[in-house]
Amino acid sequence: MRSSTLQLTLLLSVIFALGMVLAIFASLAFGRDALLRRVDDQLLSLAATVEVDEASGDEFSLIIRPLDELGNLPQAFARAARGGGGTVSLDDDFRRSDDWRVLVASDSENTPILIAVPLDDSEDALDLLGGVLWSTAGVVLVFVLLIGLGAGLLAQRRFQRIKVTLDDLAAGDLQARTGVSRSSDDLGDVALQLDATASELERLVVQTRNLSASLAHDLRTPLARLQARLEALPNGEERSAALEEASRLSGIFDTIMRVARIEAGQGREGFETLNLGKLAREVAEIFGPVVEDNAKTIILDVANPATLQADRKMLIQAMANLIQNAIVHGGSQITLFANGTSIGVSDDGEGVDPSHFEDMIKPMVRLDAARNSDGSGLGLALVRAVADRHNARLQLAQEKPHGLRVTINFTEL
Numbered sequence: 417m418r419s420s421t422l423q424l425t426l427l428l429s430v431i432f433a434l435g436m437v438l439a440i441f442a443s444l445a446f447g448r449d450a451l452l453r454r455v456d457d458q459l460l461s462l463a464a465t466v467e468v469d470e471a472s473g474d475e476f477s478l479i480i481r482p483l484d485e486l487g488n489l490p491q492a493f494a495r496a497a498r499g500g501g502g503t504v505s506l507d508d509d510f511r512r513s514d515d516w517r518v519l520v521a522s523d524s525e526n527t528p529i530l531i532a533v534p535l536d537d538s539e540d541a542l543d544l545l546g547g548v549l550w551s552t553a554g555v556v557l558v559f560v561l562l563i564g565l566g567a568g569l570l571a572q573r574r575f576q577r578i579k580v581t582l583d584d585l586a587a588g589d590l591q592a593r594t595g596v597s598r599s600s601d602d603l604g605d606v607a608l609q610l611d612a613t614a615s616e617l618e619r620l621v622v623q624t625r626n627l628s629a630s631l632a633h634d635l636r637t638p639l640a641r642l643q644a645r646l647e648a649l650p651n652g653e654e655r656s657a658a659l660e661e662a663s664r665l666s667g668i669f670d671t672i673m674r675v676a677r678i679e680a681g682q683g684r685e686g687f688e689t690l691n692l693g694k695l696a697r698e699v700a701e702i703f704g705p706v707v708e709d710n711a712k713t714i715i716l717d718v719a720n721p722a723t724l725q726a727d728r729k730m731l732i733q734a735m736a737n738l739i740q741n742a743i744v745h746g747g748s749q750i751t752l753f754a755n756g757t758s759i760g761v762s763d764d765g766e767g768v769d770p771s772h773f774e775d776m777i778k779p780m781v782r783l784d785a786a787r788n789s790d791g792s793g794l795g796l797a798l799v800r801a802v803a804d805r806h807n808a809r810l811q812l813a814q815e816k817p818h819g820l821r822v823t824i825n826f827t828e829l
Contacts, residue, residue, distance in 0.1 A: 421575065425568035429561045436553040444546050451538050452503070455517050463521035463531045477511075479532040483520070486530060493518055497530050504532075515539050574603045578610060588804045590618035686727045693721030695728065696754035699735045707750055710743050717753035724757065724826055726806055731824075734802040735761065738822050741796065747819065760823035762815045773812040799824070 466480060479489070486494045492504045493516070501519035508514065513534030523529050577594050584592030593614060596607035649655045700716045707714040735752065738761035742750045746763025753760060768776065777800045796810075803810040803824050811823045 421568040421571040422565070425561075425564035429557070429564055432560055433553075433557050436557060440546070440549045440553055443549060444542065447545060448542055451542065452517065455533065455535070455538065456501075456519055459517070459519045459531045459533065460521050463519070463523055463529060466523050466529075467525055467527075477534055479516075479530070481530045483528055483530055493530065493532065503535065512536075571603065574607065578603075578607055581610060581614070585614055585617070587807070590614065590621055686729070687725045688728060689723060690726045690728055690731070691721055691723045692754040692757070692759045693718040695731060696721070696735075696752055696759060699732055699739075700752050702732070703736060703739050707739065707743060711748070712743060712746075713749050714739075715749060715751045717751055717755070719753075719755045721754045721759075722757040722826070726826075727802075730802045730805060731759070734799045734824065735759070737796070737799050741822075742820075745820075757826040758823050760811075760821065762819060762821035764815065764819040767814050767818045767820050768812075770812075770814060776812065777810060796822070 462478075463480070479493075481489070483497060486497065490504075490506055490510055492506060496502045496504050496518040497520055501517075504516040504518050506514040506516070510516070511534070513536045515535040516532045517535050518530065518532040520528055521531055577596075581592045581594045593611045594607040596604055596611065599605045599608050646655060646658045649658075696716060696718055700714060704714050739750060739752070742761055742763040742765070746765035749764045751762045753762065777796045799822070800810045806824075806826060808824050808826045811825055813821045813823070815821045
């Protein structure tokens, strides 16, 4: 019922139904008035052809009486006569009819007389007409509703296809398309334009990724040569500092290439069945000594870990980046956790303002507080690439009372 097309269909159906009901009521009312006017005209014409002396006897389907000879008629006739005429509805049949049209008219000698005819046939005709109109309206309304719902559902399916494509594009699937091959209306135009925009977006993103990876790859060779020449220099502080900077640049290029490879990955190649608890324990064993060498403590928190399909090497790399980030920017205690379908790292450092969370996961972005420390601004970007590769959500949150908590939450098991 959230579909605007279906809501519009139902609204138009209700309006159509109300219009049909009003039209039928109006038609029956006007038809009855027209019928009574015609009966009155016929009664007036008939009354003008008789004389009061001839009005002493009645026929079965016609009553013609002088106004002073109404004693044996139902009292409703006399009341109608005093009012100049009208329609009389009797509780019991009178001469096999309970509805009569009564009129006070003038005979051929201009003497007032009462003339009345039964309306059963006319009422039956009106009832038949009403039944036909109501039946026709019901059938037409059903067809209109079915056609409207069919058209609404068809439009909703097309809207849903466009929505799913947009959701997939927003989730990072740049190959998502609506699949519309030709346009027959405005929705087709929108779908074709969306596919064209997605194709251009994919081309630009792939081109950017390839350019970044190519630059990193092409610069590694001269950088390796530079390192070789630096190592050939005599020992000294300048040599060590130069080698350290060269190593740092090499690490940045390697990270750029790893991010590009992860983002370019498709399908589930390299995925295996993993238990997040076992993975967290493995990461803790590998990087525990590194944390201790930096005079910090690592805590392992495992609770009901889920088993899922994932790329083990990618997740270990992502956890390594989070631990390294916590070592550089966190406090004295680092927690590696695996709870349910989530795995991540938290620390007790100063934390980060939530307004900076979006910037932190962008490539090459470093906050002002991190400018004085080593780093390239690619750590969380790589973690996000790993999360996207697994259709997982990367969530950043403030740790209480202070610190940062980074979680990879697997939404699709």
